[in-house]
Amino acid sequence: METQRTNWALIGLLWTTGLLAAAQFAKLTLTLDGFQAAYQNHPAPLAVSGVAVVGILGGAVAGFFVAKIGARRAVLWAVAMSAVVSLVQGQKMPFEWFMCTRIIEGFGHLLLVVALPTMMVALAKPSDKAVVMGIWGTFFGVGFALLALVIPVIEGWGGHWAVYRAHGVLLALMFPIVWFVLPKVMAAGSAMPNIFALHRTIYTNPRYFAPGLGHGIYTSIFIALVAFLPGTLGAAWLTPVLPLANLSGTFAAGFIAKRVPASKLSIYGFSAGVVLFALMALTGSIIVTLVALFITGLTAGANFAAVPELNDAPEDQARANGSMAQIGNMGTFCGTPIYALVAGNLWGIAGISIVICIMGAVFAGLAYRAARMSAE
Structure with missing residues (x-):
């Protein structure tokens, strides 16, 4: 589908829907204290990671699945499913049942993060496509920042359960809107690939998996730092600020990558992170943290x-984006439970962050080097 005119209004609606997808992670991350108090003898941080399970298992084939059922249908199913699940999560239940709802929620999240940008790009004229993808790239950071401002108010009304119900209500209100306005962007009916052959193709070619490896190492850091750093530093006001600082870096990367190869810029970032997290531990400086x-x-x-x-x-x-989704969800799944082991300990948080950044510089660095060599 090619268009000669960018539909900014519809793109804005799709981006707003993306904020509700970001909320599927943010609502647990930002209510983790209350959630832990409700399930005192259970591994509550795993609930944050539960949504990532589906992405780990199906990230590589998600794009093909969306092509098979159509992007419009994927968004509609995902919004409806996510609304029901969030409303159910607003009720007290055994921890094991709640974890099941989080895994089910993962299906909706994966469909949204694949189908929404697909539709946004299709609704843009060629010269605007890069701008539109830049806008899409902000959804996670903006979603976290906005929820960090709103969640304390909602919790004051009815605790963390009210937050989950509010998320479900917003998704339910979004459903009739997207039902009436979303066009058919992608024709359904594409054949699904052989799953094993697809994974073998992706993970034997560094051009496909190197960006995903770098992304997965990054995602193991971001959500966990937003969850634990404000309390550790005794600065609750950092909760909405940390995602914005992170988002600013993501914006800057697009401009810097015009002069520095992105595959090298990623490694420079991991290397600088080693130094900065060490300084954060030594000084406890909020400026260094930002x-x-x-x-x-x-x-x-x-x-x-x-x-x-x-x-x-x-x-x-x-194929590369499939790897990004799959390995990125692996990082999201692992990060919060690992950081939870040292919650409240700045040296512990910094130490884990340093180790992860070293892994990024070394392993992603080697993968990117091999990818550049194979691309020559």
Whole structure:
């Protein structure tokens, strides 16, 4: 589908729907204290990661699935499913049942983060497509920042359960809107690939998996730092500010990548993160902390930009984006439970962050080097 005129109003609606997808992670991350109090003898941080399970298992094939059922249908199913699940989560239930709802919610999240940008790009004229993808890239950071401002108010009315119900209500209100206005952007009916062959193709080619590896290492840091750093530093006001600092770095990466190869910029970001997180531990400085979040955001933007840098053909970019979704969800799943082991301990949080950044510089660095060599 090509268009000669960018439909900014509809793109804005799709981006707003993306904020509700970001809320699927943010609502648990930002209410973790209350949730932990409700389930005192259970591994509550795993509930944050529960949404990522589906992405881990199906991220690589998500794009093909959306192509099969159509982008419009994928968004509608995802919004409806997510609304029902969120409303159910607003009721007290055994922890095991709640974890089941989080895994089910993962299906909706994965469909949204694949179908929404697909529709946004299709609704843009060629010269605006890069701008539209830049806008889409802000949804996670903006979603976290907005919820950090709103959640304390909602919790004051009815605790963390009210937050989950409010999320469900917003999704339910969004459903009739998207039902009436979304066009058919992608024709349904595409054949699904052989899953094992697809994974073998992706993970034997560094041009496909190097950006995903860098992205997965980054995602293991971001949500966990937003969850635990404000309390550890005794500065609750940082909760909405940290995502914005991270988002600023993601924005900057797009401009810097015009002069510095994105595949190298990602590694520079991880290397700088090692130094900054060490300084954060030594000084406890909030300024240093914000710079560290900015740098991790720079790495995130560089990993996204590395996909088209290393892969020219759309089908190659689809494989690389599948790896981004899959390994990114692995990082999201692992990060919060690991950081929860040292919650409240600045040296512990900084230490884990340093180790992760070193892993990024070394392992993603080697993968990117191999990818550049194979692309030559």
